[in-house]
Amino acid sequence: MSENRPQVGDDCATDQNHPQVGDDFEYKYVFSIPWGHNKAILDKCKGNPQKAIFYVKKTLENNWSRAVLLNFLDTDLFERQGKAVSNFSLTLPEDQSDLAQAITKDPYNFDFLTIRERFDEKELKDALMDNIGKFLLELGNGFAFVGREVRLQIGDTEEYVDMLFYNIKLHCYVVVEVKVEEFKPRDMGQLGTYMVTVNHHLKGENDGPTLGLIICKSKDNVKAQYALEASSQPMGISAYDINTFLPEDYKSSLPSIEEIEAELSDTTGSSSDDNGGQP
Secondary structure, eight states, X not given: OGGGOOBSOGGGSOSSOOOBHHHHSOGGGGGSSOHHHHHHHHHHOTTOHHHHHHHHHHHHHHTOOHHHHHHHHTTTHHHXXXXXXXXXXXXXXXXXXXXXXXXXXXXXXXXXXXXXXXXXXXXHHHHHHHTHHHHHHHHOTTEEEEXXXXXXXXXXXXXXXXXXXXXXXXXXXXXXXXXXXXXXXXXXXXXXXXXXXXXXXXXXXXXXXOEEEEEEEEOXXXXXXXXXXXXXXXXXXXXXXXXXXXOHHHHHHSOOHHHHHHHHHHHHHHHHHXXXXXX
């Protein structure tokens, strides 16, 4: 039986070195997902057995349907996973640091959003909240949504966190701030203040340190790394990528509710006249 063990396949390995399934993870795993899933993975991971193994494990870990798997195969999740610039290795114990880094991505893919080309910060955040289910999928397994624009009392002032999550695996709160511009070091001051406030007012005695994540339009990795090294709070910085826009001209041409109601009213009135006023 062991001598005839199936290989990952010619589509997912080089001609000279075909690693067997059992060489990288337990032999049974490849048979724990449906054949349709396996075929989709093989089709998308030609020549890259590590990538194929990654998606098999993710499918098992998250119980992805074939449709969800296909979406993640198209978003380059393998290449983006754990790629955020962060200071987790400097601010967290090793076991927590590795897991915290693993839940990050760079860039985050928000191509499910439909926003106009000249979007502003509020519109982006509104779009994220309107699509919170898909946004949670993009964040990854283990995230629970706590709230949007969560009010924090800081001294005599009120501040509002863009998005607040709780990560079940890390047992900690995660503060997310969205910036529609390039990353600036001063963004970390705002985020750090929110994180410390969450630690004081929301964090339980059994919770881990609050994590912070800035998701920005773009970033200079060197500048981001230097800024992170200057902070004692565990933070990550990622860019976002939006591939799907609703053109502004199209959005402005959509009829309003009032216009639709007026059109329906005119149509109803015309029908009544044609029938002599009878329904």
